[in-house]
Amino acid sequence: MDTPLRKLYPWFTLLGLVIGCLVIAAFYKDQHREWKDWQRQYIKDELARASTPEQRSDAARLQLEVRQIVLPDLDRVDRCTSCHVAVEDPSYAGFPLPRSYHPNHDRHPFNKFGCTICHQGQGRATTRDAAHGKVEHWDQPMLDLKYVQSACAKCHLPGDIPEAPQLARGRAIFEESGCIGCHKLHGSGGVVGPELDAVGAHRSPEWLMKHFKNPAAVTPGSPMPPLKATDPDLDALTLYVLSFTGEPLSAYYVSMKTIPGPLAGRRLFEEKGCIGCHSVAGKGGTVGPALDEVAKRHNPEWISAHFRNPSAVSPGTVMPQFNFNEQEIRALTEFLLSLSDTNIVGFMKIPSLMTATERGKAVYKKYGCAGCHAAEGKGGIPNPNSKTAEQVPGLKFVSEGYTKEELKKRILDGQKEIPVMDPKRPPAPLYMPAWRGRIAEGELADLMEYLLSLAPKGEKVDF
């Protein structure tokens, strides 16, 4: 009876060996991680660089371990420092990646911010490709450094921070291009295109760039007209749109948006009537000095002190003491400093200083009219099969074709049905939305003022 069993014995041996090898292979694969190599090298360096006994004992205590920054408030665990082990050590400045020092993080300490909140990528991962997010099924690969400013908008208002000029530039282009005419953002905007609230979370920069240059190429059948802008401008726009992540952050982080910046300062500046005595861009009172270049004459501390008590820093001044609180003082100071910053002067204009036409131009921008009618109502945006030469009509000569009443009705009621050239072809994709209930009375008046001013002087066309 035992004889036939004997032929089973080699199989026991073979399968036993196979299983043994497989278990070893599984553990080898599991244990062999590249971060260990980087940390070994770091420990070697630390031991070599240690000069005092204290440093030597510190270096000797270093262990191979997964290093992580746990950020429950940001819903993140960032293990980037497992490889980027020296990001906090300035003596590693200039070392090759991943062991180099990360400069400029003093205001964003790693233990409070981690890495992926700005750089994106996959914080929990401990292999290079997975951590950098360049793997399948990870929607947020690491941001190219040229787009990294988009992350600032998670906590700061775009335009509020002079350190992120690209973000401010992107926002300005976004507003000038009239994106909001068709797309909804934070609850306001048109309904022709998709909402943009979380578009940055699942679109890549490459996709966005392609989309701006030729929307139909990435979204077949899209009626969106291509944007005519230079590549750097489109990069800035991409950066700004990438900042729409829709990611909910805890109060500690978003409170940055309520900490007064130049935008809040501008509002205060208007409310308190500063312009009665001071001038900006040549407009305003002459009792006090012009403020355009104030940042060049005084440092921020001086300006803040001046708001606290004007006569303390400039004796004999007639400026009254306003009893601003510290937040208001900070906001006003930021605002004054921003006046000399050309990057953000675009939307730092003070509405009460503008003429009705200028305000109308801002309204034109705010509601995204330029998205279809082009900047300054030049027209020329294609709208296939519409009777008006397959284009969205320009607005330069509305003053000749419409009375004020007709124009007002046209804006408020819109035109859903666009007359077509050829009834057999698909209808024109772009149409005039009704703005009733969405545009304020004063804004409408300003807008019409602007539209009627568009006609070039001395030119006439026949209708």
Add this chain to the structure above:
Amino acid sequence: MLTSLWNSFRLTRVGRSVFRVGLPQSNLERAQVAISSFFLHFQPAKVNRRSLKFRTTLGLGLISLYLFLILVATGVLLMFYYVPATEHAYQNMKDLEFVVTAGQVLRNMHRWAAHLMVLFVGLHMCRAFYTAAYKPPREFNWVVGVCLFLLTLGLSFTGYLLPWDQLAYWAITVGTSIAGYAPLIGQKLKFLFLGGHVVGESALIRFYVLHVIVLPLAAIMLIALHIWRVRKDGGLARPDEAQPARQDMPQLPVTKTYGLMELARGSTPAVGIKPEDEVFTWPNVVFREILLFMATIAVVLVLAIFWNAPLEQIANPVHPPNPAKAPWYFLGLQELVAYSAFWGGVVVPGLLVTALIVLPYIDRKPKGVGVWFSKERKTAVTIFTVCLATAVILTVIGTAFRGPNWSFQLPWRPVHVEEGSH
């Protein structure tokens, strides 16, 4: 040397208290060990020589059992890490992959063993059908087997949700919506499973409890019953010619028995009848079983080392993939549902399960038992084969040939639809 070590341990007071028989040296001990060991007593002390042949069963039932054991072991280990909460579940998967020692291998083993178990339980059922192993006296054990098949599907399906990624979320959404097509109770049933109208936190905790407690306990009890019944119903099904007619054999005195093995009704290997056709379970069966277990583990390990279990993006209830697919073993149903929700989602699966359960009570003639594709059962074999082929074809179509909006596509030329296009 190992043998002498073992022997010296066996003879100590402790050794004797644990191992009552020890490594059997005589036939008496071979019988005793099968009877007195808890782990071996599920099997008779002696089995028909035919049971040893690989082609008798292809080892499918045993492989299913081994996969279940692997699943229990890896599953318990995974439970040390897993938190069934929507905000943690997906992150747990990432931590398993990136920081838990052998976490990824563990998860891979669990995942692939689960898929294999569905496959092998299905194959085991086909084997039982094609060798007519459901015929009297084994009718009830077939019914237990059908229940085990459904439990296996339930275990796999409930486990599918736990990683909380897009794949999991939408597969369960689609799968439970198929259940919702049942008349009258469908929507109630779906609500009961999900603890709500959509897949969310309460669905996750329900699936988790079903997956780690309710269904495994039910499966363990039914598996024990299933194996016990195999023994009680007279061992593996075998054709009549394998058991010689009793009157041809000299009847031994009734008092004489070998060991204490069972003397039961039916085709039990009766004592005194052609004893040379039977072999002792130890070591003939046990050794082969251990070998098969080793082979199963080896295959699962290979799969787990070289192929990672899928993990897509974190579940996002507002971004359904196109198409959203149920787990592969339900894709045949989903394909039918695409034609008609009522017929595909209710009538066909209902009829199939009913047919499987009543089969042994309808097809009772003891023809072709223990013979593969017996010529005496042409009709039954044909009907079953047609149903099986249809199920396989539908599943393959649903898996490989269905693209966005459930439109037909060739697997080597997938259609890509831009997400969120307008």
